[in-house]
Amino acid sequence: xxxxxxxxxxxxxxxxxxxxxxxxxxxxxxxxxxxxxxxxxxxxxxxxxxxxxxxxxxxxxxxxxxxxxxxxxxxxxxxxxxxxxxxxxxxxxxxxxxxxxxxxxxxxxxxxxxxxxxxxxxxxxxxxxxxxxxxxxxxxxxxxxxxxxxxxxxxxxxxxxxxxxxxxxxxxxxxxxxxxxxxxxxxxxxxxxxxxxxxxxxxxxxxxxxxxxxxxxxxxxxxxxxxxxxxxxxxxxxxxxxxxxxxxxxxxxxxxx
Numbered sequence: 001x002x003x004x005x006x007x008x009x010x011x012x013x014x015x016x017x018x019x020x021x022x023x024x025x026x027x028x029x030x031x032x033x034x035x036x037x038x039x040x041x042x043x044x045x046x047x048x049x050x051x052x053x054x055x056x057x058x059x060x061x062x063x064x065x066x067x068x069x070x071x072x073x074x075x076x077x078x079x080x081x082x083x084x085x086x087x088x089x090x091x092x093x094x095x096x097x098x099x100x101x102x103x104x105x106x107x108x109x110x111x112x113x114x115x116x117x118x119x120x121x122x123x124x125x126x127x128x129x130x131x132x133x134x135x136x137x138x139x140x141x142x143x144x145x146x147x148x149x150x151x152x153x154x155x156x157x158x159x160x161x162x163x164x165x166x167x168x169x170x171x172x173x174x175x176x177x178x179x180x181x182x183x184x185x186x187x188x189x190x191x192x193x194x195x196x197x198x199x200x201x202x203x204x205x206x207x208x209x210x211x212x213x214x215x216x217x218x219x220x221x222x223x224x225x226x227x228x229x230x231x232x233x234x235x236x237x238x239x240x241x242x243x244x245x246x247x248x249x250x251x252x253x254x255x256x257x
Contacts, residue, residue, distance in 0.1 A: 007115065010081070010107050011130055013062040014117050021055035021087050021103045022121040029122055030097045043091050048072050051087035055105060059083050069235075071209045082108045086209040089118075090158075090186030099123055102187040106213030111234040116216035118187055127191055127217055135194055135220035144223040144245040145196040150252050153199035153245075154180040156189035162205045167240070170228075174202060174256045190214045190243050194221035199245045200253060206239040218243050224250040228257040 028047040035043050052072045059068065067078030070085040083105065088094050090101035099122035107115040118127040127142075129135040135142050147153050155178035163171045175181040178200065185192070187210070192198040194217050211225075215233055218225040225243035227233060230250075233241065242257070244250035 007130055009062070010115055011128070013059060014083070014105050014107055014115055015126070015128065017055040017058040017083075017085075018103055018105050018117045018119045018126065020058050021051040021085070021105070022119040024054040025051040025088050025094065025101075025103065026121040029094065029101075033095070035095065043095060044072065045088075045091065045095070047094065048088045048091060051103065052085055055085050055087060055103075056083075059085075069209065071207070081114075084108060084113075084209050084212050086187075086207075086213070089210060093184075093186055098184075100185050100188045102191075104187055104209060104213040106209075106216070108212065108235075111236070112232075113212045113215045116213040118191055118214060118217060120188065120191075127194070129216040129220040131216055131220065133220070135217045137191075137195060142195045142221050144193060144218075144221050145199050147199040147245045148248040150174070150177050150200070150249060150256075151179060153178045153249060154182070154197075155200040155202065156182055156185055156192055156198045157202050158186050158189060159183055162203060164205065167204045170257055171202065171204075174200075174253055177256070187214060190218055190225070193223055193243045193245060194218045196221075196245070199249060201243045202241070202253070204240045206241055208235045208237070210239075211237075211241050214243075222246075226250070226254075228254070230254050 052070045067082035069075040086104040094101040103119040105117040106113045189201040228240040
């Protein structure tokens with residue numbers, strides 16, 4: 001892991017990139033915008049591309065040697081670390097005027113996320129974490145709820161549409177045992193767990209830029225986030241992700257997956 005002064009520079013640069021991307025997308029939020037479809041039929045807009053370009057310009061100016069992995073502009077190998085960026089997490093929410101779309105930026109050393117940021121532009125929120133330093137929402141430290149039983153837990157997921165085949169049955173099995181179940185939120189479901197407002201977040205069909213920036217935030221808040229087998233999340237994970245407030249709760253959920 002990099003020394004403290006280097007991580008300070010990484011943090012400040014990542015925060016500046018997050019603010020640049022967030023302000024760029026917010027300028028186009030709830031305004032007419034053209035929609036294109038990617039090869040997987042997911043939507044993309046000029047706001048996605050502009051926001052990623054704004055973040056990348058900040059990151060490249062300070063750390064041109066670093067690698068880069070963005071949802072819209074692809075990847076570039078580098079030395080000393082890799083930035084991973086999802087400029088608009090929840091493009092469908094963005095297009096529908098839903099304020100729960102986010103901007104995610106993470107800094108990786110190898111495949112481990114050391115620093116994570118989540119911006120909620122329409123809410124004016126900035127979430128951040130550096131390993132060993134805690135997790136924060138707008139500068140105030142956050143912590144998970146401490147819930148240890150699924151029967152007492154509030155469970156969040158973005159949509160059952162993201163669970164294919166047998167995965168939907170798994171979602172029903174797990175969420176049916178929770179105290180509360182709510183849909184919607186994209187990256188915000190994991191932030192709610194980190195802040196102690198919810199206790200479990202479970203999703204499938206994610207890409208690395210959807211989850212890796214969130215790992216330090218959840219873990220530094222005291223939570224647990226893994227794939228459905230309980231393995232640490234990496235660039236090569238299969239996109240099935242679960243986060244829980246406590247290890248006991250996480251183990252109970254994993255036993256049902």
